[in-house]
Structures are given as C-alpha cells and as structure tokens.
Amino acid sequence: MxxxxxxxxxxxxxxxxxxxxxxxxxxxxxxxxxxxxxxxxxxxxxxxxxxxxxxSTSRLGGLVWNGIVVGLIFGLAGIGLSMTYSILNFANFSHGDLLTTGAFTGWGAALLVAGWGTGDASALLLVRAGSAPGPNAIGASIIQAPAAIVVGVVVAAAATVLVALAIDRIVYRPMRDRGGIPLLIASIGAALALRYVIQFVFGSSSRGVTATEGVRTTVAGVSVNLHEVTLLVVALALMAGVHLLLQRTTLGKAMRAMADNKDLALVTGIPTERVVMATWIIGGALAGISGYLYVLERGTIEFNLGWFLLLFIFAAVILGGIGSIYGAIVGGLVIGLVHEMSLIWISGDFNAAAAFLIMILALLYRPEGLFSGVKTA
Missing domain, CATH: 1.20.5 (Single alpha-helices involved in coiled-coils or other helix-helix interfaces)
Incomplete structure (x- = not known):
C-alpha cells in the first residue's frame, strides 16, 4: 500500500x-x-x-569551473532583480544596464588608479576611450594592482547605487501606485536611455581592459584565471552578506515583511519608503559589482554587455523562483553550468539556447521555480 x-x-x-x-x-x-x-x-x-x-577530465573540469564562475555572475546580479520584483512588484528591465554602469565606472576608477602617471587621466577614467597605454602596460590585474581592483569594486557599487536611486526618484516613484505593467514599460525606456548615455560617454567600441600577464595558473589539471578566483571570493562574500542582512538585521526583517504583504507592513509602522530605498541601494550595488566582476573575468568591455546578460539573469531568477534570493543564486549556477557544459554537444553559437531551454522547461513544469513560496529570503 x-x-x-x-x-x-x-x-x-x-x-x-x-x-x-x-x-x-x-x-x-x-x-x-x-x-x-x-x-x-x-x-x-x-x-x-x-x-x-x-x-578528458581536464576539459570537463574546465567547463564546470567556467559554469560556476558565469553562474555566480548571474546569481549575484539576480539577487537585486529578485528583490526589486518581490518588494516593488515589477520586472526591472533597466537592471542589465545598471550592470553596464558599474562595469564602466568601476573600471574607469581601476584603470585610473593602476595607470596613474602612465597616460592621460581622462582617457583612463573613460576606460581608454582616448589614447592610453594598453592593459598590460598599465598593469590592470589582481596581481599587479590589487588596490586598483578593490577601488574599482567600491566605485562600481557606489556609482550604480546613485544611478539606480536617480532613476527611481525621476521615473519609478511617481508611477509606483499605477501597477506593474506601467512600471515595466517605464523600465524599458529607462534602460534604453541609460544605455545610450553610457554609449555617448564611453563610446561604442569593444576594448580590452584587464592585464593577462601572470594571472593564470593550473589547479588539478584545470587552467584557472586568478581574476576568476577573485570573482568567486567576492561573489560568495556578498551573497553571505546579503543572507546575514536579511536574516539577522531589522532592515532585513522589514524587507521580508514588505515582500510578504506591503499593506500590512505599512499598517504596522514599517517605513516602506526607507525599505524601498534600501532595496535600490542593495540591488544597485550588487548589479554594479556584478558588471564589474564580469569584465574582470571576461577581460573586455562594451556598452551593451548588460543588455546581453539580462536575459540570462531573468532566466536564473525565473528558474530559482521570483522573489527568492537563494533561488536566484541556485538558478544562476544552474544556468551557468548548462550554458558552459552544453559546449560538449553543441557549438558556442548555440549554447545560449540550451540555457534558455532550461528556463522554458521550468516555466512548463514548475512555474513557481525551484524555491517556490519563498519571498526575498
């Protein structure tokens, strides 16, 4: 029986x-x-x-490692997107361009610190939009200029937070009571505006920004880039920090309460506007750092990199369960691993389709996501 x-x-x-x-x-x-x-x-x-x-096991190990690294980017960026959805109830399509904002501002600061005295300061600050030495001459790597890399992380977070708060103040706050669809449409407009401001300021060409000398080693037969190790450490530290903030602080409890029931949170005296501001600060900071770390791992930068990553971030959030930060992290890792390991069977021109196929299957058979019923945390 x-x-x-x-x-x-x-x-x-x-x-x-x-x-x-x-x-x-x-x-x-x-x-x-x-x-x-x-x-x-x-x-x-x-x-x-x-x-x-x-x-070979070394190639399999390399694909798994690359999948974890890429998945951490998707997961880290997905935390902010998931928090925005759970607390503000709309899908923020400008989130990808916040990644681009962090990438350019962070690397402008990193190159300025690492290359101080080697070239024109304005060209360095604009990520070599003008005439400046190459990345290896500047020494833009975690080995040659670790302080510059740390400064870049901080600037990427701060600049992206300011841009996110400005967009909220100008665009989203006046429309907050009109429902999710008008906000979604407004976010598309904000994304386009921000993307072309970035293109106007920093240029549209793709260029390399990180030094490659001495940053690669072999671990257990797998070629590992030390920039990828830096990404791993920073991403895991930030994820642990968000977990502790949501579970152990008054702000985190207020955010979870507002995600569960905004009206009840307002009645019980929770300062909802402060929670919304905190959501933009945390989400913007994570988005900016994600964009910066993506360029650190990839080595090149361009004005539409966030738009390219946005669909993968959405796929991670949907797979994990919209509103769950843990779902965003796990979903990001799954999407990243599928994206890289699919190269065993298909060419690199089609591996993005394999990642999106996983998202489609999740929508068909488990639309609530892997972490269904979990809001914010």
Whole structure:
C-alpha cells in the first residue's frame, strides 16, 4: 500500500504530461553520453552526430569551473532583480544596464588608479576611450594592482547605487501606485536611455581592459584565471552578506515583511519608503559589482554587455523562483553550468539556447521555480 499511491500519482502525471517523460528520457540520454565520452567509448553515429567519443577530465573540469564562475555572475546580479520584483512588484528591465554602469565606472576608477602617471587621466577614467597605454602596460590585474581592483569594486557599487536611486526618484516613484505593467514599460525606456548615455560617454567600441600577464595558473589539471578566483571570493562574500542582512538585521526583517504583504507592513509602522530605498541601494550595488566582476573575468568591455546578460539573469531568477534570493543564486549556477557544459554537444553559437531551454522547461513544469513560496529570503 505504501508504494501504490506514489506509483499511481506518478503514472497520472505521465499520462497528463507525456512531454515530461520525453524530457526525462532526453536528459538521461545526455547523462549516458557524457559517461561514455569520459570512458572513451564511441556508442554510435546518427546522421552527423556521434554518440560517445572522447572527453578528458581536464576539459570537463574546465567547463564546470567556467559554469560556476558565469553562474555566480548571474546569481549575484539576480539577487537585486529578485528583490526589486518581490518588494516593488515589477520586472526591472533597466537592471542589465545598471550592470553596464558599474562595469564602466568601476573600471574607469581601476584603470585610473593602476595607470596613474602612465597616460592621460581622462582617457583612463573613460576606460581608454582616448589614447592610453594598453592593459598590460598599465598593469590592470589582481596581481599587479590589487588596490586598483578593490577601488574599482567600491566605485562600481557606489556609482550604480546613485544611478539606480536617480532613476527611481525621476521615473519609478511617481508611477509606483499605477501597477506593474506601467512600471515595466517605464523600465524599458529607462534602460534604453541609460544605455545610450553610457554609449555617448564611453563610446561604442569593444576594448580590452584587464592585464593577462601572470594571472593564470593550473589547479588539478584545470587552467584557472586568478581574476576568476577573485570573482568567486567576492561573489560568495556578498551573497553571505546579503543572507546575514536579511536574516539577522531589522532592515532585513522589514524587507521580508514588505515582500510578504506591503499593506500590512505599512499598517504596522514599517517605513516602506526607507525599505524601498534600501532595496535600490542593495540591488544597485550588487548589479554594479556584478558588471564589474564580469569584465574582470571576461577581460573586455562594451556598452551593451548588460543588455546581453539580462536575459540570462531573468532566466536564473525565473528558474530559482521570483522573489527568492537563494533561488536566484541556485538558478544562476544552474544556468551557468548548462550554458558552459552544453559546449560538449553543441557549438558556442548555440549554447545560449540550451540555457534558455532550461528556463522554458521550468516555466512548463514548475512555474513557481525551484524555491517556490519563498519571498526575498
């Protein structure tokens, strides 16, 4: 009797949603193929695709490492987006361009500190928009100029917070009582305006900003960039800090209460406007630092990098469960790992599609996300 009900329930689910069985079978096929590749077996050929083959553990380890690094960026940026949604009840499409704001302002400060005296200060502050030495000559790396990298993190957070507060004051606050759809549309307009201000100030060309000399080493057969290690440490520290803030402080309790029921929070005397401001400060700071760290890992910068990342951040938040910071973190890691490990089977031109496929499956079979029912924390 104990096993009858679960089997009956599972059979009913499969009858009502046969596509779930198909998705499970495809996932199992990929797992078997991965094991065959690691063992060096060639299972067979269908059309132009070869099942099995050869996959070294070092390459697999490299893909997993890259997936974790990319996933931490998605998760860290997704925390702010999830908090904005849970407390202000709208999807903020300008969040991606806040990442770009942090990337440019942070790296402008980092290059200015690292390259002081080596070139024109205005060119360094504008991220080499004019004539300036190259990244290796400046020494823009965690090895050669660690203080400059730390200054860049601080400036990225501060500048992005100021921009986020300004957008809220000018655009969102007057519209706060009009519902989520008008705010969403307004956020698209704010995103476009901010993106083209960044393009006007810093230029539209893509350029390298980080030094590459001495920042790569090998750990357990996997090539590791020390900038990626810096990203890992900073991202984990910030995630732990947000957790402690939400769980152990009065502000965190007020934010969780407002996410659960804004009207009740207002009646009980919680200063909702201060909570909203705190939400923008925390979300803006995390977004700016995420953009800065993404460029630290990637090595290049361009004016539309935040817009490119925004869909992945949304995918992470949706997969984890909108309103849950833990869901955003886990969702970001899942999306990052799928994005990188899909390169085992498909080319780099299509690996973004694999990440979005995971989001679509989540919307079909678990629309509430992995951490359903959890608000803010």
């Amino acid at each position: 104990g096993l009858t009900k679960p089997f009956a329930r599972g059979g009913r689910v499969l009858r009502e949603q046969p596509s779930l069985l198909i998705a499970g079978a495809i996932a199992a096929l990929f797992v078997l193929d991965l094991l065959a590749r690691l063992a060096g077996f060639e299972v067979g050929v269908i059309g132009e695709y070869t099942f099995g083959g050869s996959l």
